[in-house]
Amino acid sequence: MNGLARIWLLGCLILPGLAWGEAPVAIPALSAQVTDLTATLAVDQIASLETSLAKIEQDKGAQVAILLLPTTQPETIEQFGIRLAEAWKLGRWRVNDGVIVIVAKDDHRARIEVGRALEGAIPDVVAKRIVAETLAPRLKADDYAGGLQATVAALATAIGGEALPPPAAQQAAGAAEDNKFAFLFLALIFGAVLRSLLGLVGALLAAVVAGWLAWSIFASWLAALIAAAITLLFSYARGGGRGWSAGGSGGSFGGGFSGSTGGGGFSGGGGEFGGGGASGNW
Amino acid sequence: MRIRVFALLLAVVALLSGCGYNQIQINDEAVNAAWSEVLNQYKRRADLIPNLVAVVQGYAAHEKEVLTKVTEARASVAGLKATPELVNDEAAFAKFQKAQAELGGALARLLVVSENYPQLKADANFRDLQAQLEGTENRIAVARNRYIKAVQDYNVSVRTFPNSLTAMAMSWKTKANFTVEDEKAISAPPTIKFDAPAAK
Numbered sequence: 001m002n003g004l005a006r007i008w009l010l011g012c013l014i015l016p017g018l019a020w021g022e023a024p025v026a027i028p029a030l031s032a033q034v035t036d037l038t039a040t041l042a043v044d045q046i047a048s049l050e051t052s053l054a055k056i057e058q059d060k061g062a063q064v065a066i067l068l069l070p071t072t073q074p075e076t077i078e079q080f081g082i083r084l085a086e087a088w089k090l091g092r093w094r095v096n097d098g099v100i101v102i103v104a105k106d107d108h109r110a111r112i113e114v115g116r117a118l119e120g121a122i123p124d125v126v127a128k129r130i131v132a133e134t135l136a137p138r139l140k141a142d143d144y145a146g147g148l149q150a151t152v153a154a155l156a157t158a159i160g161g162e163a164l165p166p167p168a169a170q171q172a173a174g175a176a177e178d179n180k181f182a183f184l185f186l187a188l189i190f191g192a193v194l195r196s197l198l199g200l201v202g203a204l205l206a207a208v209v210a211g212w213l214a215w216s217i218f219a220s221w222l223a224a225l226i227a228a229a230i231t232l233l234f235s236y237a238r239g240g241g242r243g244w245s246a247g248g249s250g251g252s253f254g255g256g257f258s259g260s261t262g263g264g265g266f267s268g269g270g271g272e273f274g275g276g277g278a279s280g281n282w
Numbered sequence: 283m284r285i286r287v288f289a290l291l292l293a294v295v296a297l298l299s300g301c302g303y304n305q306i307q308i309n310d311e312a313v314n315a316a317w318s319e320v321l322n323q324y325k326r327r328a329d330l331i332p333n334l335v336a337v338v339q340g341y342a343a344h345e346k347e348v349l350t351k352v353t354e355a356r357a358s359v360a361g362l363k364a365t366p367e368l369v370n371d372e373a374a375f376a377k378f379q380k381a382q383a384e385l386g387g388a389l390a391r392l393l394v395v396s397e398n399y400p401q402l403k404a405d406a407n408f409r410d411l412q413a414q415l416e417g418t419e420n421r422i423a424v425a426r427n428r429y430i431k432a433v434q435d436y437n438v439s440v441r442t443f444p445n446s447l448t449a450m451a452m453s454w455k456t457k458a459n460f461t462v463e464d465e466k467a468i469s470a471p472p473t474i475k476f477d478a479p480a481a482k
Contacts, residue, residue: 078420082427124417125410274319275424278413 024075027087028067032266037069038105045145052152061167062097062118062159063090063269066148071106077279080104081113091115091271097164098271101151103139110135111279112155119276121162122155128278130154136282207232302445306454309436313457314366316432319425321364324382327418331356331389334411338392341402348388348395355385368458369433375458389415426460433459 028035033053034046041049053064065088072080081102091098098115099122112127122130134154138147198205207228214227335349359381368375393412396402403409437456440449449455 078423082420082424123414125413127417128409128413273424275421276417277420278417 024083025069025072025080027084028069030065030088030090030267033064034066035068037067040068040105040144041148042145049145049148049152052149052156056152056156056159058167060097060159060162060164061092061095062099062115062164063092063271064099064101064152064155064159065090065266066101066103066152068103068105068144070104072102072104072109073107077102077104077107077109077111078275081111081277081279082273082275085113085115085273089268089270089272091117091269092165093270095165095269096271096273097159098268098273099155099159101135101148101155103135103144103148108139108282109279110139110282112151112277113273114276115271116274116276117164117271118159118162119274122158122277124276124278126158127276128280130158131278131280136280139282203232301448302439302442303448306436306439306445306449309432309439310454313369313429313432313436316425316429317366317369320422320429321366323418323422323425324359324364327385327389327415327422328356328359330411330415330418334389334392334408334415337405337408337411338396338402341399341405341408342396345395348392351388352385352392355381355388359385370455370457372458379460386419430459433457 028037032046033050034041036046049066053066056062056064067084075083081100084102085098085100088100089098090100096116097118099118100113102111102113104110110131112122112131114122114124114127130151135147135151138144138150210231211224211228215221215224217223331352335352338345339349362374362378362381364378368378393415396408437459439445440454440456
C-alpha cells in the first residue's frame, strides 16, 4: 500500500510537469470554414473557398474546414491534427462527417484529417493522393488558393459519392418527432406512478395520454390503440418500477447541434475523429 | 408497500452513486471501448503486412533479414491472445505491448530499407500500402492516447477516496497502462545501416 501511495504521489508531481514541459501550438478558435493564420490568402480567395465549403455542407451535410498556420512544432502535424479535430468537433454529432485540411506553411507539411464516417469515402490512400498530387505541387508553386480550391473540389467529389444522412434543413422535422417519442416513453413510466396513486383512474388517464401522443406521431388510430394498451398493461404489470435505473448520467455529449452555418457563424457539430487521413510534404 | 420498495430502491441507487459505483462502471466501460479500438487498429496493421511483404519481395527479394523479421514479428503478435481481459493482467499486457512494439520497429526498418529501391518506391501498389500503413500507425497512436486517458480516468476513480472503498469492497484493481519504456522505444528513430546494398 505504501509503495502504491508513493507511485501515486510521484504521478501527481510528474503529470503537470509533462503537460507544461513543451508548450504546444494553441488551437485557434473556429469561426469560419477557412482560418488563415499566415495571412497568405486574399479576402476574395477566402470567400470563394468558403462558398465551395458551404456548398458541400448544404448538399451533403458534411463539414469541411481549412486551417493555414505557420508551424505545428514541437508537435508533428498528425499530433496537432487530432488535437485540432478533438477541439473543433467538425461534422455532425453521431454522423462524424468532418474533414480538416491543415497546411503548416513554414514546416512545408500538409494534412487532411478525416472524420470517422468519411474514412470510407476518403480512405488514407485517397487522402494521400489528394495531398501528394493535388495540393503539394500547387503549394510548391506558391499557388495556395489554387491548391486549396482543387483540394476542396477533390474532397467534394469523394464526399459526394458517400451515402450520408440528409443535411440539417431536412432533419428539423425529425427532431420534433424525437421529442414526442420521449414523451411517449415518459407517459409509459408515469402510468405506473399514476396507477399506484389513483388506481384504475390513473392508469386509464396515462393510457389516454399515451394514445393521443401516439396518434399525433403516427397519425394512425391503430398505433394510438396499441400505445394505450401497452401503457395500461405496463402500469398494471408487477414491479412496474423497473427501468428506473436507466437514468444514469448521460455522459458528455458537449457537441450540441450547432452544425448549421446559418447566420454567418460556423461551428463544429460534434463529430468524432479517429486519426484517419494522410499527410505529405512539399 | 409498492411505494416503500420504490423508496428503498431510490435510496440504494443514491447510495451506490454516492460511493462512486456508477462512476467506476462508466469509466470501466470507457476503458473497454478504448482498448477495443486499440486492438482494432493493431489488427488493421497486422492485416496490411502480408500484402506489404509480398510487394517488397517483388523488388527487393534479397532483403531477407528485414522481411523475415517483419513476418516473424507479425506471427508472434498473432500468436498472442488479444482479448479485452488483457487490460486486467499486467504481465500479459506488457508482453502484448512488447510484441506490438517489435512489429512496429520491424515495419519501420522495412520502410527505411525500401527507400533504397526507386522502382519499389514508384510502384503504385507499394505507395498505396505505405499510405495505409502510415494512416494505421497514426490511428494506433490516437487510439493509444485515448486509451491512456481512459485508464487514467478509471484509475483515478478507483483510487480517490470514497470510491476507493467501493473498489476495495468489489476488489476492482487499477488497469494496466502503456509504460514509459514503451513510449521511449517508439519515439526512438530506427537504426539505419549505411552498408545496405546500393540502389539498383
